[in-house]
């Protein structure tokens with residue numbers, strides 16, 4: 539399996555190379571040259587999650603990992619997800635199901651991919667003896683999942699940038715309370731897009747990149763996307779492999795893009811619906827054909843307060859028929875504030891994705907409604923998804939909404955909706971008693987570089 543960059547000017551790599559690179563050297567994102575077909579779809583129902591994960595991920599990894607290495611990594615990763623089904627489906631209403639992705643150690647869907655890639659990084663680094671520096675940008679959940687998954691792993695230093703004052707207190711404490719010396723939480727002035735832009739600046743400085751062995755674990759990393767395909771497969775298997783719709787709370791477009799790869803592998807996914815909060819650039823782009831940046835308004839679903847949606851580049855690459863120069867041109871225009879999608883590409887995108895936007899009031903109302911109707915307490919991101927899904931349910935077609943985080947990660951929003959604060963699970967009971975370790979950093983790439991050079995293990 540060979541991986542190519544969306545911008546067409548980076549070396550073609552195998553799975554391990556693409557995984558350890560994160561962002562391609564030309565600034566683009568890696569994609570496989572072809573998407574493999576998943577055989578035996580009708581034999582998957584009832585199989586353990588780990589077995590389905592092996593069958594889904596194996597075709598992407600090529601000769602990078604032996605079967606035994608991949609199975610071992612999967613077993614160790616998913617042993618940490620505290621639900622027998624790992625990603626259980628819960629019926630909210632006839633025909634509407636919630637795919638619960640928050641039973642991992644940091645209570646968000648990110649654990650599914652992060653736990654696995656930490657295992658794969660460890661195997662690859664042990665084999666090569668290389669040392670790397672992971673830098674990540676987070677609006678709260680990627681960072682906590684990365685710190686949890688990579689803390690204490692040999693040959694890796696981890697630096698996570700989060701926007702100062704714009705993550706929930708639980709998310710911040712998940713990043714600032716671990717004591718492992720190889721992890722560093724950085725509170726950056728600005729918003730998530732600033733963190734993500736600085737991350738790309740670091741990758742695009744090749745001298746720095748090579749000096750520190752820079753690697754990325756955001757969903758710019760193809761290995762993240764691969765691991766996120768698996769739960770679409772288990773959901774379809776549980777629903778009898780019949781045409782099914784999915785609604786996905788969306789920010790960086792990684793989770794929904796994994797759904798489109800699942801469909802390309804042969805899954806009977808009928809519609810993929812992008813659900814955004816008031817930061818609705820993706821909904822506007824799919825509706826109008828114009829991808830134009832405005833200002834980010836902090837919301838009660840902060841993990842989706844994003845304007846530069848990194849994986850949209852992968853979707854554009856496919857919609858433009860693999861025309862890397864066209865994608866590079868759009869990304870240049872994005873630096874000036876936005877771009878217009880060609881008619882042909884817009885039509886191709888609309889064949890792949892529908893979309894909807896949910897206001898703050900609608901999000902709160904949906905948390906209340908679902909609590910009253912079913913007893914389930916949604917996190918605000920999942921509530922955005924459920925609200926959009928309910929506009930699109932059609933008789934006879936199951937709708938699955940991805941529940942991307944546990945409500946206890948966002949107690950203020952939940953309390954504003956239903957007047958109670960959901961309890962953290964027992965393994966996080968001491969979170970508010972632990973001392974925090976965090977460094978304040980300006981939104982400045984040179985300041986970040988010197989901090990990383992200074993703190994990383996030599």
Ligand SMILES: Cc1ncc(COP(=O)(O)O)c(C=O)c1O
Nearest residue numbers: 679788789790791792793841942
């Ligand atoms: C809880 C939660 N829901 C939804 C999203 C959006 O997912 P994606 O960035 O893959 O679109 C995120 C952040 O990524 C998140 O943390």
Ligand SMILES: N[C@@H](CCOP(=O)(O)O)C(=O)O
Nearest residue numbers: 676677678679680756757790
């Ligand atoms: N919502 C995310 C933003 C980063 O997303 P990623 O999937 O690209 O890592 C977060 O919680 O950090």
